[in-house]
Amino acid sequence: MSLATGPLLDRQVNAVISRLQATRRRPADGGPLNNPAGDLDPHAYAEYGFSIVPEQGELIYLLCRAQRATRVAEFATSIGMSTLYFAAAMRDNGGGLVIGSELVPEKVATARRNLAEAGLVHLVDIREGDARETLRNLGGPVDFMLIDGWPVGQGPSLARQVIEIVAPQIRSGGLVMNDNGEADYLAYIRNPANGFRSMSLPLKGGTELSAKVS
Numbered sequence: 001m002s003l004a005t006g007p008l009l010d011r012q013v014n015a016v017i018s019r020l021q022a023t024r025r026r027p028a029d030g031g032p033l034n035n036p037a038g039d040l041d042p043h044a045y046a047e048y049g050f051s052i053v054p055e056q057g058e059l060i061y062l063l064c065r066a067q068r069a070t071r072v073a074e075f076a077t078s079i080g081m082s083t084l085y086f087a088a089a090m091r092d093n094g095g096g097l098v099i100g101s102e103l104v105p106e107k108v109a110t111a112r113r114n115l116a117e118a119g120l121v122h123l124v125d126i127r128e129g130d131a132r133e134t135l136r137n138l139g140g141p142v143d144f145m146l147i148d149g150w151p152v153g154q155g156p157s158l159a160r161q162v163i164e165i166v167a168p169q170i171r172s173g174g175l176v177m178n179d180n181g182e183a184d185y186l187a188y189i190r191n192p193a194n195g196f197r198s199m200s201l202p203l204k205g206g207t208e209l210s211a212k213v214s
């Protein structure tokens, strides 16, 4: 018997993740943070995932299994890489719901195709539109929230706006992962007055993991 190299054992799911990893590419213009025109429009990047890396996905899967999570949510879904790890954990926990969010319709369609190929689409509700609206009602306390956002020009980051909307909906003992380390997001999540305890993990140059303790 061969030994597993990660916590997610399902071959069908791992095949989709491997394909997305192998075809991962960066936009020639540098992407929303680096393109010379300063274009931040998510619709301009419908073909690019900007997805989490496998180590982050495996940690999501492992923590959701440890929590026996049954309701999780994410901002945002993009092509569904993070959604695959969440949905696999829901299925392996015996059932549950992943609430996704995505502004760009083409990405919603791609994510649904990827989840269907992995045999997981029945566990996922991808809400198309602005996450600041679509995540206002998660239908009950969530066990795990991913905040994997997108840059905006001015004002509070999307990550900060979304955590303020979802924080009251995270259960006590629930977890939050953030990929981009937006300064105003970190100021919120690291302020004990907001009910979380938080640390930076050495994954993808700094991944913030936080637990709701209030």
Ligand SMILES: C[S@@+](CC[C@H](N)C(=O)[O-])C[C@H]1O[C@@H](n2cnc3c(N)ncnc32)[C@H](O)[C@@H]1O
Pocket: 042, 043, 049, 050, 051, 052, 074, 075, 076, 077, 078, 079, 080, 081, 082, 083, 101, 102, 103, 104, 107, 129, 130, 131, 132, 148, 149, 150, 158
């Ligand atoms: C970093 S990517 C998410 C990657 C995804 N978690 C994965 O692992 O594949 C951020 C996504 O946010 C989407 N987005 C940007 N603004 C949004 C908004 N206001 N509401 C919902 N989605 C938004 C973008 O289209 C983009 O696909």
